[in-house]
Amino acid sequence: xxxxxxxxxxxxKSGHAQxxxxxxxxxxxxxxxxxxxxxxxxxxxxxxxxxxxxxxxxVEEPLALAEALAAGAETGRFLVVDCLTLWLLNVLEAxxxxxxxxxxxxxxxxxxxxxxxxxxxxxxxxxxxxxxxLSRRFVDEAGRLNQDLxxxxxxxxxxxxxxxxxxxxxxx
Numbered sequence: 001x002x003x004x005x006x007x008x009x010x011x012x013k014s015g016h017a018q019x020x021x022x023x024x025x026x027x028x029x030x031x032x033x034x035x036x037x038x039x040x041x042x043x044x045x046x047x048x049x050x051x052x053x054x055x056x057x058x059v060e061e062p063l064a065l066a067e068a069l070a071a072g073a074e075t076g077r078f079l080v081v082d083c084l085t086l087w088l089l090n091v092l093e094a095x096x097x098x099x100x101x102x103x104x105x106x107x108x109x110x111x112x113x114x115x116x117x118x119x120x121x122x123x124x125x126x127x128x129x130x131x132x133x134l135s136r137r138f139v140d141e142a143g144r145l146n147q148d149l150x151x152x153x154x155x156x157x158x159x160x161x162x163x164x165x166x167x168x169x170x171x172x
Contacts, residue, residue, distance in 0.1 A: 002110055003169075004153040006123045006146060012162035017080050017118040018052065024116055026078040029057040031068050033087035048082070062090045063098065066105035073113040084121035084149070088142055103145065110152050121146055123158065 003020065007013035021028045030052060036042040052058070061068040065087050072079055081087070091099045110117075125143045130136050150156045155169030 001154045002113075002117045002119055002149070002152060003155040003157065004146070004149045005118055005120050005157050005159060005164075006167075007159035008123060008126065011159045012164075013120050013122075013159040014048065014082050015051075015162070016157065016159050016164050017082060017120050020118055021056075021078045021080050021116075022053065024078045026076055026116060027057070028053070028055075028078045028080065029059060029072045030080045030082060031065065031072065032058055032060045032082060033062050033065065033084070033090065035062050035086070035090060062087065063094060063102060065102065066109045069106075069109055069113060069117070073115050073117070075114045078116040078118070079113075080118045080120070082120040084119055084145065085124065085142060088145055089138065092138060092141065099141075107148055107152065110149075119149060119153070121149065 005013045005017050005020075007016075032045070032048070034041065034045050034048075036045050049058075057072075059068055059072060065081065065084075069079065069081070091102045094102075122142065123146065124139050130139055150168065153168065156167040157164045158167050159165070
């Protein structure tokens with residue numbers, strides 16, 4: 001039963017996902033999608049690692065997300081994917097074939113997964129239209145992905161200023 005957690009940068013979406021996972025009482029696996037391509041991103045990743053409970057299992061998978069989900073999902077386990085926006089950037093950079101294959105695989109597997117699942121993603125469509133073609137493609141694909149995920153999710157929560165607002169389903 002997927003929960004989609006949307007919000008802007010530094011909105012509190014990762015913290016909300018962490019609280020849901022901890023409150024579930026289940027064993028937790030975090031699937032991290034970030035790549036440490038520069039010093040600033042390494043610092044972000046380090047901060048996220050320091051904020052997560054030490055007993056959580058962590059799987060780092062920047063591309064083959066559906067495969068990682070299939071391997072980790074089980075009854076009695078809570079999976080957290082953080083974050084889909086970075087994963088989307090990774091698969092777009094990997095080329096059109098990888099993007100289409102991995103996106104389709106993700107959407108196909110979500111309804112079949114046992115256990116609990118929280119998907120963290122940025123809502124990037126609330127700002128101005130980007131100037132560059134690649135940036136516009138990224139924003140468009142992020143919006144399309146979020147819409148497709150919201151259709152299959154049991155719950156959709158939007159987080160702003162650390163406050164979760166339920167868009168679909170019950171308040172988690």
